[in-house]
Amino acid sequence: MSLKIQTVTSHAKDPKTSSHSHITGLGLDDEGNVKDIADGMVGQKEAREASSLMKELILQKQVAGRTILFAGPPGTGKTALALAISRELGPKVPFCAMTGSEVYSAEVKKTEILMSNIRRSLGLRIKENKEVYEGEVTELIPQEVEDPLNGYGKTVQSVIIGLKTVRGSKQLKLDASIYESLQKEKVIAGDVIYIEANSGAVRRVGRSDAFATEADLEADEYVPIPKGDVHKKKEVVQDLTLHDLDLANARPQGGQDVMTMIQSLGKPRKTEITDKLRLEIDKVVEKYIDQGIAEFVPGVLFIDEVHMLDLECFTFMNKQMEKSLSPIIILATNRGKTKVRGTDIISDFGMPRDLIDRLTIITTIPYNPQEVSEILKIRAHAEGIPIAADALVRLAQIGAETSLRYALQLLTPAWIQAEMNAYDEVTQEAIDDVHDLFLDVQRSSRILKDNEEVYLA
Numbered sequence: 001m002s003l004k005i006q007t008v009t010s011h012a013k014d015p016k017t018s019s020h021s022h023i024t025g026l027g028l029d030d031e032g033n034v035k036d037i038a039d040g041m042v043g044q045k046e047a048r049e050a051s052s053l054m055k056e057l058i059l060q061k062q063v064a065g066r067t068i069l070f071a072g073p074p075g076t077g078k079t080a081l082a083l084a085i086s087r088e089l090g091p092k093v094p095f096c097a098m099t100g101s102e103v104y105s106a107e108v109k110k111t112e113i114l115m116s117n118i119r120r121s122l123g124l125r126i127k128e129n130k131e132v133y134e135g136e137v138t139e140l141i142p143q144e145v146e147d148p149l150n151g152y153g154k155t156v157q158s159v160i161i162g163l164k165t166v167r168g169s170k171q172l173k174l175d176a177s178i179y180e181s182l183q184k185e186k187v188i189a190g191d192v193i194y195i196e197a198n199s200g201a202v203r204r205v206g207r208s209d210a211f212a213t214e215a216d217l218e219a220d221e222y223v224p225i226p227k228g229d230v231h232k233k234k235e236v237v238q239d240l241t242l243h244d245l246d247l248a249n250a251r252p253q254g255g256q257d258v259m260t261m262i263q264s265l266g267k268p269r270k271t272e273i274t275d276k277l278r279l280e281i282d283k284v285v286e287k288y289i290d291q292g293i294a295e296f297v298p299g300v301l302f303i304d305e306v307h308m309l310d311l312e313c314f315t316f317m318n319k320q321m322e323k324s325l326s327p328i329i330i331l332a333t334n335r336g337k338t339k340v341r342g343t344d345i346i347s348d349f350g351m352p353r354d355l356i357d358r359l360t361i362i363t364t365i366p367y368n369p370q371e372v373s374e375i376l377k378i379r380a381h382a383e384g385i386p387i388a389a390d391a392l393v394r395l396a397q398i399g400a401e402t403s404l405r406y407a408l409q410l411l412t413p414a415w416i417q418a419e420m421n422a423y424d425e426v427t428q429e430a431i432d433d434v435h436d437l438f439l440d441v442q443r444s445s446r447i448l449k450d451n452e453e454v455y456l457a
């Protein structure tokens with residue numbers, strides 16, 4: 001089997017970052033020590049130190065197949081730490097985030113959802129020496145002919161393209177399909193492009209810097225005119241995940257005719273990826289790795305609320321961890337002793353004992369009022385909410401009495417309240433107002449308990 005990799009586009013999942021957008025790393029100094037406050041991270045120093053060590057091991061590829069568990073009370077930064085590790089690893093290391101409850105779907109098997117997320121976390125860097133035509137486009141002329149099937153219309157039969165490098169220039173006559181690719185990439189004269197000779201794939205590199213003096217307000221990337229010949233061998237590096245490869249090779253391979261397009265409209269967007277296909281892809285990938293064409297980049301699969309998984313999922317995960325192509329798995333839970341879902345067994349973190357035995361556990365602890373205040377300040381800044389000093393003190397106090405998450409959630413309503421009262425920053429009164437309007441967990445449970453008789457059981 002030969003893999004289809006030219007046309008692969010990345011399907012990396014966007015981690016849900018909005019409430020963590022202030023976190024840009026673990027907050028380490030140059031020697032790798034944890035700073036008090038840095039990269040949006042506050043306190044929780046031991047867990048950050050442990051995470052920093054894990055990050056190093058991941059970068060040195062010494063923990064493939066290892067599983068880490070962040071355990072701690074709600075709102076103590078477990079998700080934040082996992083995202084900070086991902087930021088430290090950089091965009092080239094795949095990071096896939098999911099929550100335990102995501103596996104329950106009426107359409108797709110639980111293990112299938114886990115499997116596709118595992119494969120989203122397995123990266124592959126493919127280096128290929130490709131034969132390319134590269135240069136600044138000097139001319140682009142489609143050659144049209146009368147279309148025999150359409151009395152009035154014309155179709156593009158081929159395209160003449162002129163490419164120029166520092167060393168020379170060449171005129172090429174290319175197939176009509178390449179004209180489509182050129183149009184898709186919005187290539188015009190003056191752009192620097194390369195065309196892969198085998199696949200005909202076109203990549204626009206940027207605008208030639210010979211045009212950089214144009215009074216052009218558009219943000220465009222200016223690149224130098226390529227050196228060397230127009231026709232040459234070039235090393236092309238592509239970062240993909242195994243899931244990208246699965247998708248690209250599972251898609252129906254039909255043509256562009258109307259029937260295939262209509263059929264594909266009726267099909268579910270999730271094309272079926274069979275175990276057989278994955279096995280075949282793994283075989284080819286392992287061959288590529290042995291031959292040095294590809295480099296395996298184990299990424300991170302983060303499963304939040306892992307106690308939501310059931311015994312079937314845990315058994316599946318246990319099996320996956322032993323495979324040679326396996327990601328680093330980071331789990332997070334805020335549960336203590338509880339039932340393992342799907343059984344009557346009570347166990348730590350709601351996870352089976354044999355899985356707990358394999359884990360490296362990092363615990364997170366609740367924040368002190370000072371730390372709560374710092375986190376609130378950073379969040380207010382990230383959300384662009386101006387807040388008065390005394391209002392911050394009051395909100396931090398509420399956060400310490402209730403929970404950090406509750407205090408964070410009061411920020412936006414308090415800002416709306418302040419704005420409605422024509423203030424240009426969040427005031428202490430606005431904080432008190434919204435604190436009265438919205439209940440925290442303790443107050444809500446108390447009300448439920450006191451009014452038990454009026455609620456339905």
Ligand SMILES: Nc1ncnc2c1ncn2[C@@H]1O[C@H](COP(=O)(O)OP(=O)(O)OP(=O)(O)O)[C@@H](O)[C@H]1O
Nearest residue numbers: 019020040041042044074075076077078079080334
């Ligand atoms: N040490 C920290 N520094 C900066 N921000 C933090 C820190 N810890 C938590 N936060 C922020 O506080 C909020 C709650 O934290 P987070 O969601 O990470 O908690 P959690 O432990 O995953 O909670 P849960 O168990 O309820 O899922 C997030 O917006 C997070 O970015």
